[in-house]
Amino acid sequence: MPEQKSVRQPNNDFNTKRKLMSLVVVFILFLAAFSFLFVNEQIWLVFFVVAPASVLVISIAYHLPQTSSAARTRTLQSKVITLENEVITLRKQIKTMEDNLLQTKESLAQTEKMASLGQLSAGVAHEINNPVGFMMSNMCTLKEYTYFLDQLCKHLLELMSGLTKQEKLKHEEVIEKIENTLKIEDLDFVLSDANALIDESLTGCTRIKGITNSLKGFVRESQDxxxxxxxxxxxxxxxxxxxxxxxxxxxxxxxxxxxxxxxxxxxxxxxxxxxxxxxxxxxxxxxxxxxxxxxxxxxxxxxxxxxxxxxxxxxxxxxxxxxxxxxxxxxxxxxxxxxxxxxxxxxxxxxxxxxxxxxxxxxxxxxxxxxxxx
Ligand SMILES: Nc1ncnc2c1ncn2[C@@H]1O[C@H](COP(=O)(O)OP(=O)(O)OP(=O)(O)O)[C@@H](O)[C@H]1O
Ligand SMILES: [Mg+2]
CATH class of the missing domain: 3.30.565.10 (Histidine kinase-like ATPase, C-terminal domain)
Incomplete structure (x- = not known):
């Protein structure tokens, strides 16, 4: 809200002077009446007509410029107040604009930071994508290898269980090594867990690839x-x-x-x-x-x-x-x-x-x- 100012009233000088003038006119009229009643000459005419007329003329002459200058003062005063109010409004607008400018500067700085961070992440995403790509490919191959080893172990165990006593004696040393190894780890668990671990790692890599692809998509330079x-x-x-x-x-x-x-x-x-x-x-x-x-x-x-x-x-x-x-x-x-x-x-x-x-x-x-x- 613009600050309001009250309009100042014109001073009372003019009213005082007008009262003074009226007193002079009354006094001259009194002199005219007095000369008419007691002096018994034509002099009352001078007082009664000429003097009041001249006083009237002086009064009007005095009154006119007073009125117009008072009006001018009033107009000027209200113009000054309007201008003062406008200045206050403009100052407020400038303050708001300055605040907005400051905020824009801050957000621009933030945008620039984000843009360079974006470029950096796009670069990092690209670099991560390559090793993740070959890790995924290796893991797919590993999955095939574990399947192969799984089959091989199963055949080996089949073979061992079908051996005769004589054959077992003949390969005693190798069979003992195999049995000792099997005591350390449960072969079935190892083979199935290896598969689960590879699947889990593949899921992880797929997620990494998804995130890096999204990151690249996010900071795509193209505005097409x-x-x-x-x-x-x-x-x-x-x-x-x-x-x-x-x-x-x-x-x-x-x-x-x-x-x-x-x-x-x-x-x-x-x-x-x-x-x-x-x-x-x-x-x-x-x-x-x-x-x-x-x-x-x-x-x-x-x-x-x-x-x-x-x-x-x-x-x-x-x-x-x-x-x-x-x-x-x-x-x-x-x-x-x-x-x-x-x-x-x-x-x-x-x-x-x-x-x-x-x-x-x-x-x-x-x-x-x-x-x-x-
Ligand atoms: N889902 C919402 N629930 C409640 N208020 C919301 C929601 N979304 C927007 N707003 C209101 O809208 C305002 C403007 O949101 P806008 O995202 O433009 O700016 P911001 O979140 O305040 O700042 P920034 O520019 O950092 O995003 C918020 O400050 C909040 O008051
Ligand atoms: Mg927001």
């Missing part, structure tokens, strides 16, 4: 649009973000969309990441549920990301997509996540909406134009 399934992007984002958010919620996935959409994958991953991270913040300490749903409606693909977090107050709902709107403490949120997401979704020809109930949770719905059905 691609035709893809949103489900793949959701899996990619979950691969990256799940580790961070799994402590605040459990996940429910219903990924049923089958239509292709056209968008820049790395940007859209950013949208999904922003929504999921916000959802996890809203569910901190609440053990909530993050539900991700995709399905096709008419010519579009609908993505719904719902949480059972603290919710958004009604008065804040229409500010969510505004730049710099945040309810997080200073240094924890820039308030840019959702406004950037809004830009990305609309640039892809889609819409993003939010609905929320305080204490129940929030749901973001993204609708994207579908290309064609598979």
């Amino acid at each position: 649009e691609q035709e893809l399934l949103v489900n793949d992007l959701i899996e990619e984002t979950l691969n990256i973000v799940w580790n961070q958010i799994k402590y605040s919620c459990t996940l429910e996935k219903h990924l049923n969309s089958q239509a292709l959409v056209k968008l820049v994958p790395s940007s859209f991953n950013q949208v999904l990441l922003n929504i999921m991270v916000n959802a996890s913040h809203a569910m901190e300490g609440l053990n909530g549920v993050l539900t991700v749903r995709t399905y096709d409606i008419e010519d579009s693909v609908q993505i719904e990301i719902a949480d059972t977090g603290v919710g958004i107050e009604k008065r804040n709902l229409n500010k969510i997509f505004e730049p710099f709107f945040t309810t997080k403490p200073v240094g924890q949120g820039t308030g840019l996540g959702m406004s950037i997401s809004y830009e990305i979704v609309t640039a892809a020809g889609g819409t993003i909406t939010v609905s929320s109930e305080v204490g129940e949770g929030t749901c973001f719905k993204i609708r994207l134009p579908a290309l064609k059905e598979i």
Whole structure:
């Protein structure tokens, strides 16, 4: 609210002078009456007509400039006050702009940091992918080898059990070594466990490969649009973000969309990441549920990301997509996540909406134009 100032009243000098002038006129009229009654000459005419007339003229002449200068003063005073109010409003606007600029600078610095971190992770992901690739290939070969050894051991045991006494005596030394080895480890367990260990390691390597691929996808330099399934992007984002958010919620996935959409994958991953991270913040300490749903409606693909977090107050709902709107403490949120997401979704020809109930949770719905059905 601009600061209000009261308009100062014009000074009372003019009123005092007017009263003085009236007294002079009354006095002259009194002289005129006196000369008419007691002097008995024509002099009363002078007092009665000429003097009051001249006083009147002087008074009017005096009154006019006084009135106009007072009016001018009043106008000027109100102009000064208007200008002062404008200056106060402008100062406030400059302060807001300075604050916004500061926040933009901070978020730019953060973005730059994230961009270089992104490049670094993409490089690391690429480097990890190579050894993981040959580890997986080696493990597949090892699995074949253990099968071969398993068969060999079984044949050997068969052979040993079919030996005659004489034959056993003949190969006594070798048979003793085999039996001693078998006493140390249970052959059946070793063979089946070796298989299980190889399978487990293969699953681990497949996960590492999935994460590094997602990381590479996340920081793809290309800003080209691609035709893809949103489900793949959701899996990619979950691969990256799940580790961070799994402590605040459990996940429910219903990924049923089958239509292709056209968008820049790395940007859209950013949208999904922003929504999921916000959802996890809203569910901190609440053990909530993050539900991700995709399905096709008419010519579009609908993505719904719902949480059972603290919710958004009604008065804040229409500010969510505004730049710099945040309810997080200073240094924890820039308030840019959702406004950037809004830009990305609309640039892809889609819409993003939010609905929320305080204490129940929030749901973001993204609708994207579908290309064609598979
Ligand atoms: N799922 C949600 N539940 C509750 N509030 C939410 C949710 N998503 C967004 N908000 C509210 O919207 C605000 C703006 O979100 P936005 O992602 O733009 O900024 P931010 O999370 O505060 O900061 P950052 O720029 O670091 O993401 C948040 O501060 C929060 O108040
Ligand atoms: Mg955010």
